[in-house]
């Protein structure tokens with residue numbers, strides 16, 4: 113394209129001339145228009161729509177405070193703990209920077225969980241926003257990795273033993289597991305080598321990927337346009353100029369809304385930072401104020417609250433539970449066989465795959481036991497170690513989110529127009545998630561074990577049975593245009 117600079121009158125304001133000069137060389141005004149002043153968002157957004165901007169704000173808080181922490185932190189097993197204490201006591205405002213960062217980590221998860229709940233309620237992951245959702249899941253995985261690696265850096269007891277437990281989980285993978293966990297740690301136990309690589313990932317590698325994914329997330333969203341609480345596509349009703357009839361420019365309408373949300377968020381966030389940064393041991397665990405000691409295992413090792421639902425799923429998979437899991441896999445294959453319109457060949461493939469999985473999970477030793485083949489009894493239900501399947505299900509409990517756009521077969525997007533009883537399913541799922549989270553911070557117990565097993569079934573049932581329950585019931589009529597009450 114030929115270089116083109118607009119001719120402005122000689123007496124045009126200097127600011128206009130400067131902008132004109134830039135615009136001829138860089139798409140500044142057109143980017144501002146495309147993503148802010150002429151990005152038409154549905155006019156019926158509610159408070160759920162503030163969490164995307166809040167997530168952006170927390171991302172900036174984490175990056176800025178992180179930069180200042182790195183100036184004083186020492187990624188060395190002999191110095192790390194003391195350098196954090198130095199930040200807390202001697203570096204001017206160091207305590208504030210550190211508490212902003214540690215509280216920011218929990219705030220990030222609170223905001224992102226609420227952001228995801230919104231997606232779930234209004235079906236924002238459905239066509240045409242599948243990629244927006246998939247980039248979101250990628251962001252969530254990065255956030256988990258970022259938080260896990262960051263937690264090792266203060267080199268407290270929980271940092272050390274938490275990392276030890278999680279990295280050891282990789283050891284449960286057949287064949288490559290032990291070598292893999294050795295490779296991740298860079299040593300036979302969590303050590304200086306581990307601290308150095310986690311530091312490198314925490315401050316450079318993951319943030320780079322995270323920022324890239326956030327940019328992709330927003331570009332993908334702006335390509336297809338935002339969903340809204342009614343789940344109506346506003347791009348289908350345009351005025352003569354091609355502007356959605358139910359859209360308003362993001363800036364200034366929603367930038368003003370978001371400033372309000374930011375103010376409320378900052379009040380709550382500051383209250384925590386200034387008055388309760390440990391949050392009763394949930395945001396900063398008490399044991400982490402004790403320096404890491406490789407010879408002293410804490411009696412109860414629990415991850416930070418945002419990981420505990422998945423940690424509970426890991427702990428729920430014990431060898432006596434394997435038989436129920438096998439039954440679950442076979443029953444699910446049966447459901448696909450009898451209750452879908454897939455071609456016969458696909459159905460048979462599903463049955464075949466499920467049988468192989470069930471066989472690997474334990475049918476093999478069970479049969480061997482029945483036939484009195486010489487298989488040692490302790491391996492009775494353990495085709496592969498229950499720990500391995502715990503790890504698989506823990507991973508699957510996060511990855512399964514990526515399947516939502518294809519698991520949901522509902523005729524409408526928004527919960528507003530779904531059969532009323534669907535709400536109870538969402539409420540049950542939310543309660544299950546909270547109960548799993550609660551159990552994950554508690555020391556293991558018999559009753560907690562049973563409850564977490566039931567909750568694991570409900571958790572996966574919610575997703576895996578979605579193709580059936582989401583399509584069932586009487587749907588309410590979806591309006592042509594969004595429902596909007598001026599206020």
Ligand code: HEM
Pocket residue numbers: 160161162163164165167168171224227228231234236237241244245247248249251252326329330333337338339340513
């Ligand atoms: C660093 C984390 C994240 C940031 C900064 C971020 C940012 C944003 C922003 C600014 C928006 C537009 C405003 C809004 O609709 O709220 C948005 C929309 C959206 N985000 Fe995220 N997001 C993040 C994580 C996630 C995650 C983890 C998911 C899901 C797994 C997700 C799924 C979505 C969806 C589906 C939309 C479209 C919502 C709609 O149009 O109804 N996001 N995001």
